[in-house]
Amino acid sequence: MTLGTPGTVPVAVETPRHTSISGLLDYTSPQPLAPGTLVRVPLGKRDVPGLVWEADPGATAPPAALREVAMALSALPPLGADWRALVEFAAAYYQRGVGELALAVLPPELRKLDDTQLARRLKRLAALKPAEAGTPPPLPALSEEQAAALAALAAVPTGHPPPPVLLHGVTGSGKTEVYLRAAADALARGHQALVLVPEINLTPQLESRFAERFPGRLLVSLHSGLTPAQRLRHWLQAHLGQADLVLGTRLAVFASMPRLGLIVVDEEHDPSFKQQEGARYSARDLAVWRAHRAGMPVLLGSATPSLESWQRVQEGRYLRLGMAQRIGGGAMPRVRLVDMNLLPKPGAGAPERVLAPPLLEAIEKRIAAGEQSLLLLNRRGYAPVLHCGACAWKSGCPHCSAWRVFHKLDRTLKCHHCGFSERVPRACPECGNLDIAPIGRGTEKLQEQLATLLPQARVARLDADTTRAAGSLQQQLAEVHAGEVDVLVGTQMLAKGHDFRRVTLVAAVNADGALFSSDFRAPERLFALLMQAAGRAGRDAEQAARSEMWVQTWHPTHPLYAALRKHDYDSFAAAQLEERRAAGLPPFAHLALLRADARTAEAATGFLQEAATLIDATTAGVTVYPPVPPFVAKLADVERMQMLLESPSRKALQRTLAAWLPQLNGLRSRHKGLLRWAVDIDPLAI
Numbered sequence: 001m002t003l004g005t006p007g008t009v010p011v012a013v014e015t016p017r018h019t020s021i022s023g024l025l026d027y028t029s030p031q032p033l034a035p036g037t038l039v040r041v042p043l044g045k046r047d048v049p050g051l052v053w054e055a056d057p058g059a060t061a062p063p064a065a066l067r068e069v070a071m072a073l074s075a076l077p078p079l080g081a082d083w084r085a086l087v088e089f090a091a092a093y094y095q096r097g098v099g100e101l102a103l104a105v106l107p108p109e110l111r112k113l114d115d116t117q118l119a120r121r122l123k124r125l126a127a128l129k130p131a132e133a134g135t136p137p138p139l140p141a142l143s144e145e146q147a148a149a150l151a152a153l154a155a156v157p158t159g160h161p162p163p164p165v166l167l168h169g170v171t172g173s174g175k176t177e178v179y180l181r182a183a184a185d186a187l188a189r190g191h192q193a194l195v196l197v198p199e200i201n202l203t204p205q206l207e208s209r210f211a212e213r214f215p216g217r218l219l220v221s222l223h224s225g226l227t228p229a230q231r232l233r234h235w236l237q238a239h240l241g242q243a244d245l246v247l248g249t250r251l252a253v254f255a256s257m258p259r260l261g262l263i264v265v266d267e268e269h270d271p272s273f274k275q276q277e278g279a280r281y282s283a284r285d286l287a288v289w290r291a292h293r294a295g296m297p298v299l300l301g302s303a304t305p306s307l308e309s310w311q312r313v314q315e316g317r318y319l320r321l322g323m324a325q326r327i328g329g330g331a332m333p334r335v336r337l338v339d340m341n342l343l344p345k346p347g348a349g350a351p352e353r354v355l356a357p358p359l360l361e362a363i364e365k366r367i368a369a370g371e372q373s374l375l376l377l378n379r380r381g382y383a384p385v386l387h388c389g390a391c392a393w394k395s396g397c398p399h400c401s402a403w404r405v406f407h408k409l410d411r412t413l414k415c416h417h418c419g420f421s422e423r424v425p426r427a428c429p430e431c432g433n434l435d436i437a438p439i440g441r442g443t444e445k446l447q448e449q450l451a452t453l454l455p456q457a458r459v460a461r462l463d464a465d466t467t468r469a470a471g472s473l474q475q476q477l478a479e480v481h482a483g484e485v486d487v488l489v490g491t492q493m494l495a496k497g498h499d500f501r502r503v504t505l506v507a508a509v510n511a512d513g514a515l516f517s518s519d520f521r522a523p524e525r526l527f528a529l530l531m532q533a534a535g536r537a538g539r540d541a542e543q544a545a546r547s548e549m550w551v552q553t554w555h556p557t558h559p560l561y562a563a564l565r566k567h568d569y570d571s572f573a574a575a576q577l578e579e580r581r582a583a584g585l586p587p588f589a590h591l592a593l594l595r596a597d598a599r600t601a602e603a604a605t606g607f608l609q610e611a612a613t614l615i616d617a618t619t620a621g622v623t624v625y626p627p628v629p630p631f632v633a634k635l636a637d638v639e640r641m642q643m644l645l646e647s648p649s650r651k652a653l654q655r656t657l658a659a660w661l662p663q664l665n666g667l668r669s670r671h672k673g674l675l676r677w678a679v680d681i682d683p684l685a686i
C-alpha cells in the first residue's frame with residue numbers, strides 16, 4: 001500500500017473516468033484516514049460522498065491549495081483491500097471512474113447518514129439476536145454424481161488460486177445440493193459464502209432452502225426488490241461479517257464480505273448477470289476474478305454453460321464437473337419436433353393454425369390424466385401489431401422504430417421499448433377504416449385461442465403483464481402447484497427455475513425466430529431456453545418416462561434442434577464454437593461497443609466516425625467497424641448508433657480503449673445534437 005503525503009488523502013468521488021484519469025482527487029485531513037473510509041468532501045460548490053483510496057503512485061504532485069475532507073464516517077469499518085481491488089479492477093476493465101463505480105455499488109442509504117446516526121445503527125445491529133438456532137434437517141443421500149462432484153471439489157488444491165469449477169449438471173441433477181454442501185464446508189471453516197442467482201424471482205425458493213439447511217446462521221439477500229432500509233441493513237450485516245450467507249442478484253457480486261471463502265454463480269450462462277446500464281459489468285466474470293484474486297473456490301453452475309465458460313474448460317483453465325443424470329434416475333423428456341410444413345394448409349377463411357393437431361391431442365391427454373402442460377411463446381400482449389387492410393397503416397410507436405403491441409384486456413397499444421401507451425383507436429387513424437386487425441400472436445391471444453380449442457381446460461397465463469403486481473407471481477405459482485391450472489401459457493419467465501411437479505408436457509409454440517437472428521448469440525440463448533424449458537417437464541421420476549418437450553418448427557432439420565432432440569449440449573457447443581472461431585467472434589475475439597445517442601442519426605454517426613479516426617487501427621491491433629444502428633434504432637425519440645471494436649487480444653483492446661476514451665469528451669462540442677456516449681465491454685448483444 002502506498003501512503004500519500006502526510007495530511008494528503010486521495011479520495012474516489014463520483015467523477016466519470018474521463019474527468020480525472022485515475023478517478024481520484026486529493027484532499028487534506030487533520031486526522032489520518034485509512035483507505036476504504038467513507039467520507040464527504042467538497043467538490044465545486046457541493047459536498048459529495050467519497051471513499052478514501054490508496055495514493056496513486058503515478059499521480060503528479062498535488063497543487064498546493066487542497067480542500068479539507070468535510071466529514072468521515074469513522075464508525076463504519078473501512079471497506080477492505082480485497083473489495084477495493086475488485087472495484088479498481090472493474091472500473092479499469094469496464095472503463096469507468098473508480099469512485100463512480102464504488103459509490104454506485106454501495107447502498108444509497110449509506111450516504112444519507114452522519115457518523116452518529118451510523119454508530120447508532122451499528123449498535124442496534126450488534127444487539128440483534130442472530131438467526132434462530134435449530135436442528136439442521138437430516139441430509140439427503142447424495143447421488144453418485146453429486147458425491148463425485150463434491151469429492152472432486154474437495155480435492156481442488158487450495159492456496160494457489162484454485163481453477164474455477166464449472167458444475168455442468170442437467171436440470172434436476174441436484175446442483176443446489178452441491179452448492180449447499182460446498183457452502184456448509186466454507187461455513188465450517190469460518191468463512192462467508194456468496195451465492196449469485198440471475199433473477200430476483202428465484203431468490204425466495206433458494207433462500208428458503210439455504211435457511212432450512214443452516215439454522216442458526218444469518219442469511220441475508222441483496223437484490224433490487226429490497227427497500228432501501230433493508231438493503232442497507234443486509235449490506236451492513238455482510239460487511240460487518242455478521243451474515244454468513246449472502247444470496248443475491250448481480251449487484252451482490254460487490255458485497256463487502258470480510259470472511260468471504262466461496263462464491264457460487266447459479267445459471268452462470270444467464271444474460272441477467274450482465275448489467276445493462278452505467279458500468280456494464282458481468283457479475284459472473286467479476287465473481288471469477290474476485291475468487292481468483294483471493295485464492296478461493298468459485299462454482300459456476302449450469303445445464304447449458306455459456307460458450308465462454310465452456311471454451312475455458314476446453315483450454316484447461318476451468319475444471320468441469322459433470323452431472324448427467326436426474327435425481328431418482330428420471331429420464332430427460334423426449335423431444336418431439338412438429339414439422340409445420342407438413343400440416344395441411346387451413347382453407348380460405350378458416351382460422352389460423354395455433355397448435356398442430358398431434359400437439360393438441362397430447363395436451364388433451366395430459367388434461368384427462370390430471371397433468372399439466374406449459375406452452376412457451378416469447379411474446380407478450382395479444383398481437384405484436386395492429387394493421388389496416390385498406391391503407392396499410394400499422395401501429396408504430398411515434399417515439400421508437402418499433403411496433404406498438406396490442407393488449408386486448410385493457411384495449412391499449414403499448415410500446416414495449418419506451419412504455420408509450422394509448423387506447424386502441426376505433427378506426428384506422430390514417431383512413432378511417434373500421435376494420436383494423438391484429439397480426440401475429442402474443443401470449444394473451446394464445447391464451448384466448450386455447451380457451452376455444454380446449455374448452456374443458458383451465459388455462460392460465462404467466463408473463464410480465466400478469467405478474468406486475470407485488471406478490472402476484474407467487475400467487476399464480478401457488479395456483480399452478482395446487483393443481484388449479486391445466487395449461488399454463490407464458491414467456492421465457494416460465495422456463496426459469498420454477499419447480500413444477502405436475503408438468504409432463506412443455507411446448508415451444510414458435511421458437512424459430514432466433515435461428516436466423518443477426519445476433520450471433522441468439523442460437524446459444526435459444527438452446528439454453530429450450531433445454532431449460534424441457535427441464536420443467538417430468539421433475540418427478542415416475543412422470544419422467546412419459547414427459548415430452550414439443551417444438552413447433554418450420555425448420556425441423558436445423559442442427560440446433562437435432563442437438564436438442566438428443567439433449568446433447570456438448571455437440572451443440574462444439575458446433576457453435578467452431579462457427580465462432582471461423583467468424584472471429586467471442587470467445588475467440590474480444591469486443592467493445594461504443595454507443596452514441598443523439599437527436600439525429602447523423603449526429604450520432606458523425607460522432608462515432610470522428611471517434612474512429614483517433615484510433616490507428618494498424619498499430620493498435622484492433623479492428624474498428626463502421627457505425628450501424630442497433631436493432632431498435634430510435635428509442636423514446638432518441639436516435640442511436642453503435643460502433644464495434646474487435647481484437648483477438650484482450651490486452652490490445654484494453655490498451656486502445658484506455659488511451660482512446662478520455663479523448664472522446666473533447667469531440668462532443670463538435671457534434672450538435674449528441675446527447676451521450678457510452679462504452680460496453682464484452683457486450684452481450686451487438
Ligand SMILES: [Zn+2]
Pocket residue numbers: 388389390391392393428429430431432433
Ligand atoms: Zn387505414
Ligand SMILES: [Zn+2]
Pocket residue numbers: 397398399400402415416417418419420635636
Ligand atoms: Zn416507443
